[in-house]
Amino acid sequence: MKTLGDLAASVKSANAGATRLTMEIGFADAETFDRVCTAVLPTLPETVGLLYGLPADTVRVWAYQPALTLKITVPRGSFADQLAETDFDGVQQHVPLLDVRVPEVSG
Amino acid sequence: MTYRILANCVVGLGFSRRGFDAGLAARPDLVGCDAGSADFGPAPLGSGSDPKSETAVLRDLRLMVAGSADVGAPLVIGSCGGAGDDPHLGRYVDYVDRICRELGTRRRVAVIHARQDKAAVRQAVRRGGTSPLGAIPPLAVADVDSSAAIVAMMGATPIGDALAGGADIVLAGRAVDPAIFAAGPMLHGLPAGVSWHAAKSVDKGYLACVDPSDGSPVLAELDADGFTLTPTKPSSRCTVQSVARITMHENPDPYRIAQPEGEIDTEHCVYQQLDDGRSVRVTGSEFRAAGTIRVKLEGARFVGHRKVAIIGLRDPRLLADLDGFLAEFQAKLARSVDSLGIERSSWSLRWRQYGRNAVLGAAEPMRDVPPREVGLVLDVVADTAQTAELVLRKAGPIGSRLDRLGNLGGGGNFAYPFSPNILDGGQAYEWSIWHLMDAPDGVAPFATEFVDLGVGR
Numbered sequence: 001m002k003t004l005g006d007l008a009a010s011v012k013s014a015n016a017g018a019t020r021l022t023m024e025i026g027f028a029d030a031e032t033f034d035r036v037c038t039a040v041l042p043t044l045p046e047t048v049g050l051l052y053g054l055p056a057d058t059v060r061v062w063a064y065q066p067a068l069t070l071k072i073t074v075p076r077g078s079f080a081d082q083l084a085e086t087d088f089d090g091v092q093q094h095v096p097l098l099d100v101r102v103p104e105v106s107g
Numbered sequence: 108m109t110y111r112i113l114a115n116c117v118v119g120l121g122f123s124r125r126g127f128d129a130g131l132a133a134r135p136d137l138v139g140c141d142a143g144s145a146d147f148g149p150a151p152l153g154s155g156s157d158p159k160s161e162t163a164v165l166r167d168l169r170l171m172v173a174g175s176a177d178v179g180a181p182l183v184i185g186s187c188g189g190a191g192d193d194p195h196l197g198r199y200v201d202y203v204d205r206i207c208r209e210l211g212t213r214r215r216v217a218v219i220h221a222r223q224d225k226a227a228v229r230q231a232v233r234r235g236g237t238s239p240l241g242a243i244p245p246l247a248v249a250d251v252d253s254s255a256a257i258v259a260m261m262g263a264t265p266i267g268d269a270l271a272g273g274a275d276i277v278l279a280g281r282a283v284d285p286a287i288f289a290a291g292p293m294l295h296g297l298p299a300g301v302s303w304h305a306a307k308s309v310d311k312g313y314l315a316c317v318d319p320s321d322g323s324p325v326l327a328e329l330d331a332d333g334f335t336l337t338p339t340k341p342s343s344r345c346t347v348q349s350v351a352r353i354t355m356h357e358n359p360d361p362y363r364i365a366q367p368e369g370e371i372d373t374e375h376c377v378y379q380q381l382d383d384g385r386s387v388r389v390t391g392s393e394f395r396a397a398g399t400i401r402v403k404l405e406g407a408r409f410v411g412h413r414k415v416a417i418i419g420l421r422d423p424r425l426l427a428d429l430d431g432f433l434a435e436f437q438a439k440l441a442r443s444v445d446s447l448g449i450e451r452s453s454w455s456l457r458w459r460q461y462g463r464n465a466v467l468g469a470a471e472p473m474r475d476v477p478p479r480e481v482g483l484v485l486d487v488v489a490d491t492a493q494t495a496e497l498v499l500r501k502a503g504p505i506g507s508r509l510d511r512l513g514n515l516g517g518g519g520n521f522a523y524p525f526s527p528n529i530l531d532g533g534q535a536y537e538w539s540i541w542h543l544m545d546a547p548d549g550v551a552p553f554a555t556e557f558v559d560l561g562v563g564r
Contacts, residue, residue: 016359018145018541019241024355026348052470058242064361066351066378073359075242082149082537083410083488084457089146092466099472 005098013094023094025070033068039105051096110292111135112327116312118142118167119159123322126340130324131174137291138175141284143186153255153407153536155194172206183277183287191281192258193222207561217269220554221280223257236545246542254406254539262367264549266290284310303371304392305334315353316343333390344385347378369396400549406540411488413532414495418483419522436506443501454489488535499529
């Protein structure tokens, strides 16, 4: 089974301010984008919640058609102990998404 | 009625000179560039430092000051000096004065301060005029008191006032990026939706291009119905995807982007690739004015002096129970520092184990894979630099000689790459304030002064 890392043209993360992390999975063409959205979008909040140890209802997802991008925004937990920060700009936090499996969708 | 904006990414990051000259040839009505970011964390705000080098900043500023003067367009720089507080803004005023003198020109400069008076912020807290930005506690008066520096992020209103007041150059303290570019076209009579969305699309300069490493400035041409975005460097391209991507850049929501004066709404936008294959036309942008203008406050609190040691760990017998090792090391270190009569509350030790889930923590997918080697970063923050240094000087021998398995034979655990092996981490800060504050007219928190910089007429 293919993963988001296999199918995406780009996968990245960044802070959306100090209290939120936002991740973007971009696709090269509308067909792949639509196929992946159909396959993963309904369960994506739960999947991301499990990967990042967050309640699913704190995970917001959008299928952002103009940029052919799946966008995910989650709360950032490091505000409480900021001296323990390991990624100020949040640029390496997308890595767990690379392994998300994308089931084949018929039709 | 059209209005052209020539935009660069961040002052000090550099841009294509050839592309910038081509942009000037298109006769822009406004030249603008952001200079700030919170991406570097709270230290630049707290300490008054600029994360960019002065030489790189001066190069970019020189080209933009000279170029905008040549074509008679105002130049707007937002979030001067990175954090946009008064020390940063003061340096930019000096830079621009120096550049104008070199050029033999005199420019009327509006300097818009973003530094916040603590008494005013305390008052806002007490009257319930602040709210958290994200899942963090509400702002308390104690957070205000303990801050080393507080800025507010201005919207387009103070910048528009400065332009209307006849500024050749606007040097703005901390500002939301789109405000740098939205004020000009709105003053010119263009719709708020087009102005704000065009501004949001150019506020990262070359990031709107397919290949940002080209360093191409971007030119937005606005009219009453929409805007067209074109890279000024002939070899660069914008596509529907590359332009649409900017709208969501570092924003939580790709369609609705919160600004002090309201919300940019791109839900009904149409993006169209033009026949030249490198320009994109955007129509359907909307802007919904906020009921109450709210500005974001950023505050930085000094938390101590930092000293750091970088240590290599390679012995598999040590790595087999690194958690046990670190726990015992920390306990021994604490007792040793206690014995010197140093209060435990005056210092703290943290570590990062590079090679062992340091970047992703509990979210690391390979967290159970045993590491072959670990880069251990010991991070001590203390009330004084002397205490931080002392703790790390104790930590070295205690950790290196800690022989839990009795197999060290008098050897050591810690492989140091540097001499001296303790690095100065400078002053450590944390965010003390990351909140919104009501600012009914959008202007009151931002004091503006006009100064004439440079020489001559």
